[in-house]
Amino acid sequence: MVDRTRWREWVDDATSSADHAADQVKLDFAVALERRMDQLGISRAELARRLQTSAAAVTMALRGDANLTIERMVRMARALDATVYIHVAPAAAANRSTSDA
Numbered sequence: 001m002v003d004r005t006r007w008r009e010w011v012d013d014a015t016s017s018a019d020h021a022a023d024q025v026k027l028d029f030a031v032a033l034e035r036r037m038d039q040l041g042i043s044r045a046e047l048a049r050r051l052q053t054s055a056a057a058v059t060m061a062l063r064g065d066a067n068l069t070i071e072r073m074v075r076m077a078r079a080l081d082a083t084v085y086i087h088v089a090p091a092a093a094a095n096r097s098t099s100d101a
Helices: 004-015 018-040 044-051 055-063 070-078
Strands: none
Touching: 018 055, 018 070, 044 055, 044 070
């Protein structure tokens, strides 16, 4: 049986890693993108058409499975008449940009 303290330390280490933080940023972007798609009534297939890519590529990006560059994020946002904002906040900041939608 795993000691709870050791397990908690492992979870804390995993969630404080740069990889975890990057995954969270991708997830925040995907949530914001899907909200914008909903606002406009645009499907994944339509977004793919606008981006001249496959629906599978859009799905991967929205699941967080894609390597999203800033350029790709900007292209996706522009296809939805939106803008990408990147900001830096204190690590302890409670609110996230996706909760402001």
